[in-house]
Amino acid sequence: MILKPFAFAALTLSMSIAGAAQLSPIEQKIVAEVKAHSEQGLQLLERSVNINSGTMNHEGVREVGKLFRDQFDQLGFKTRWIDMPASVQRAGHLVATREGKQGKRLLLIGHLDTVFEKDSPVQLWKRDGDRVRGQGVNDMKGGDVIIVEALRALQRVGALDNTTISVMFSGDEENAGDPIEVSRGDMVAAAKRSDIALAFEATVRNKEGKDTGTVGRRSSSAWELEVKGKQGHSSGIFTETAGYGAVYEAARILDGFRQQVIEPDLTFSPGLILGGTETGTDDTGTKGQAAGKTNVIARTAVVKGDLRYLSYEQRDRAHAKMKAIVAQSLTGTSASIVFHDHYPPMSPTPGNLAVLKVYSQASADAGLGEIPALPPGQRGAGDIQFVAPLVDSLDGLGAAGNGAHSPDEDLEIASIERATIRTAILIYRLTR
Missing domain, CATH: 3.40.630.10 (Zn peptidases)
Incomplete structure (x- = not known):
């Protein structure tokens, strides 16, 4: 220090x-x-x-x-x-x-x-x-x-x-x-x-x-997760051809954060989540809309959250772990995450x-x-x-x-x- x-x-x-x-x-x-x-x-x-x-x-x-x-x-x-x-x-x-x-x-x-x-x-x-x-x-x-x-x-x-x-x-x-x-x-x-x-x-x-x-x-920063899946008939979900869909992939990633990124004085909270065949947010990023059907595999999901840390070293560890979890995609899906710093620690x-x-x-x-x-x-x-x-x-x-x-x-x-x-x-x- x-x-x-x-x-x-x-x-x-x-x-x-x-x-x-x-x-x-x-x-x-x-x-x-x-x-x-x-x-x-x-x-x-x-x-x-x-x-x-x-x-x-x-x-x-x-x-x-x-x-x-x-x-x-x-x-x-x-x-x-x-x-x-x-x-x-x-x-x-x-x-x-x-x-x-x-x-x-x-x-x-x-x-x-x-x-x-x-x-x-x-x-x-x-x-x-x-x-x-x-x-x-x-x-x-x-x-x-x-x-x-x-x-x-x-x-x-x-x-x-x-x-x-x-x-x-x-x-x-x-x-x-x-x-x-x-x-x-x-x-x-x-x-x-x-x-x-x-x-x-x-x-x-x-x-x-x-x-x-x-x-x-602790700092105040933000992250945005974007997930993509294959749209298709819901009866084919979990198969090699159809994959798992965007919503299951988003859930996997969030649960991975919960289980693997925990350490003292570090928190990460998903505050907005949208999933379905179509999603979108307004200019403020605080409101959104989603469309989908129960018999259609979700094609897209978006999650916005905050990340709070006590030092830049802690931030860097969290970023690395979160990126690694995001990269472990379920079949038929892909995802990306970006981070935005606001208040320094x-x-x-x-x-x-x-x-x-x-x-x-x-x-x-x-x-x-x-x-x-x-x-x-x-x-x-x-x-x-x-x-x-x-x-x-x-x-x-x-x-x-x-x-x-x-x-x-x-x-x-x-x-x-x-x-x-x-x-x-x-x-x-x-x-x-």
């Missing part, structure tokens, strides 16, 4: 801080500022959630971007909105920066969009005691608020002075614009000017009920673990408990994966909630303050 450029620096930094037994006087003031303004943070979250910002609701994404841009302007950051080319069909991204000469250069990552488009029947904001439900409340407007409120606490005690911090809130994390080189080009460029990246997707609770940190995330490097160590110590010193690493196989893809190959990275610094992407998405209100305290102390220690 190749260590990223700042891995050893992060390790040294973590060891120098790990001995801290309590908060310093300035850190105590930071915590007091967070607690004193928790209600303000909750109000900001409510305002953001009450604006629909489904990825394809470009106007809504920009409106949420303006709301957060105003916050960063108040904090003395230099802000700008990056429009995407019309061909990318996405709203754009919010960037806020400040420059200084002390400590680590940080990149803080959030996103403005949600999976709930403008016509979604899912409610916006609804508070129920110590929890709140709404569109994107934990994925990830809660995380965006945590970034703002942590920086606000630091600013109030003068701890932002002379620091270098970049913030990027993407407008299309839930459905990244194509080509990726364009839609994530500015984020990659920001990472190249940074030492450490912190992302604020919702934290995931482990079996013991503890908040965790994400040091690794975020491998759990020593540098990432070192950043988690600093974060965990900050949490423990604040009386909020240590933060264990979440097993990488338990998270899907996220924006931080585009920058993790370049800098030491940590994700999962956001709020705690349930039901992301569903009508039941909610958030534990107390987790906003808890995560804001941890984040503010972490940023303070990294930028000293």
Whole structure:
């Protein structure tokens, strides 16, 4: 495994801080500022959630971007909105920066969009005691608020002075614009000017009920299987002349994947399958049609699925095994498979673990408990994966909630303050 450029620096930094037994006087003031303004943070979250910002609701994404841009302007950051080319069909991204000469250069990552488009029947904001439900409340407007409120606490005690911090809130994390080189080009460029990246997707609770940190995330990629058979009378199936048909061959291949390609942190899921005498999909590749008769051997089959892996070495092993299975055709059939990479993997490097160590110590010193690493196989893809190959990275610094992407998405209100305290102390220690 190749260590990223700042891995050893992060390790040294973590060891120098790990001995801290309590908060310093300035850190105590930071915590007091967070607690004193928790209600303000909750109000900001409510305002953001009450604006629909489904990825394809470009106007809504920009409106949420303006709301957060105003916050960063108040904090003395230099802000700008990056429009995407019309061909990318996405709203754009919010960037806020400040420059200084002390400590680590940080990149803080959030996103403005949600999976709930403008016509979604899912409610916006609804508070129920110590929890709140709404569109994107934990994925990830809660995380965006945590970034703002942590920086606000630091600013109030003068701890932002002379620091270098970049913030990027993407407008299309839930459905990244194509080509990726364009839609994530500015984020990659920001990472190249940074030492450490912190992302604020919702934290995931482990079996013991503890908040965790994400040091690794699996890639998101896709595969397409195309199978051909001999069309003919169904009474001849299994014979040397007629063969097995496309549907049996597709079934053989999928079962071969299930039995032979399994290894830890690797998954492959067929999400769409069509078979018959004729098949076809629409331009999006998410809908299709098939025609066939029970007394006719299927001539064609198509399967589309995803593949998630933790390293490129794991990907290459999976590709090789899957291709070998595809090549073992049943009589009278043939098949081909192609792969498409989307999100790169975020491998759990020593540098990432070192950043988690600093974060965990900050949490423990604040009386909020240590933060264990979440097993990488338990998270899907996220924006931080585009920058993790370049800098030491940590994700999962956001709020705690349930039901992301569903009508039941909610958030534990107390987790906003808890995560804001941890984040503010972490940023303070990294930028000293």
